[in-house]
Amino acid sequence: EVQLVESGGGLVKPGGSLKLSCAASGFTFSSYAMSWVRQTPEKRLEWVATISSGGSYTYYPDSVKGRFTISRDNAKNTLYLQMSSLRSEDTAMYYCARTATGYFDVWGAGTTVTVSS
Amino acid sequence: DIQMNQSPSSLSASLGDTITITCHASQNINVWLSWYQQKPGNIPKLLIYKASNLHTGVPSRFSGSGSGTGFTLTISSLQPEDIATYYCQQGQSYPWTFGGGTKLEIK
Numbered sequence: 001e002v003q004l005v006e007s008g009g010g011l012v013k014p015g016g017s018l019k020l021s022c023a024a025s026g027f028t029f030s031s032y033a034m035s036w037v038r039q040t041p042e043k044r045l046e047w048v049a050t051i052s053s054g055g056s057y058t059y060y061p062d063s064v065k066g067r068f069t070i071s072r073d074n075a076k077n078t079l080y081l082q083m084s085s086l087r088s089e090d091t092a093m094y095y096c097a098r099t100a101t102g103y104f105d106v107w108g109a110g111t112t113v114t115v116s117s
Numbered sequence: 118d119i120q121m122n123q124s125p126s127s128l129s130a131s132l133g134d135t136i137t138i139t140c141h142a143s144q145n146i147n148v149w150l151s152w153y154q155q156k157p158g159n160i161p162k163l164l165i166y167k168a169s170n171l172h173t174g175v176p177s178r179f180s181g182s183g184s185g186t187g188f189t190l191t192i193s194s195l196q197p198e199d200i201a202t203y204y205c206q207q208g209q210s211y212p213w214t215f216g217g218g219t220k221l222e223i224k
Contacts, residue, residue, distance in 0.1 A: 037161075045153075047213040050211075062212070095161070101208065102167075102207075103151035103163065103167075103208050105166070107161055109160060
């Protein structure tokens, strides 16, 4: 069974840092691009980052560029999102998603990030 | 950035009805349009990719059409389990963007 399990969310103060992880199983992790997508408390979905299957290429929207870093360890079947300089507007449920060409075909259960003083 | 405008934002329909949700892109996205279903308390799930391709396991009462800037998601013979919020998403160019969602309720 294809499965993605996120971890690492929590409460962090503005300006703080947090690192999310996503453990993948049930498919050949190294063959797929992977992404992070977040859902705000208002239920809006926002794409956060994508990394190519081999890890050489990364993509971000301007809203997180320079603050967030996506990475992966194909030997450990794990995806990461390092988040720094966190802001209140980064508060969201963060989903790990397997990524095909232009869309997300498998989603994890998500991990909650709350940025508040 | 490509803006995705979904309508309506909410919809109430009866069991057995056929409903249509529309998604308009602010620029040409060819067929790089996907639809997702999010049931209450659950995660988003892929329904349709590349405008009209049904994802594995999705019932055939769901269908998608369109290209360029205008797209539709149609659900025929509405079932109780179709209660959800539906989102469109463009994958034509970065940053990938989502529509604001359509909340479907049963009358």
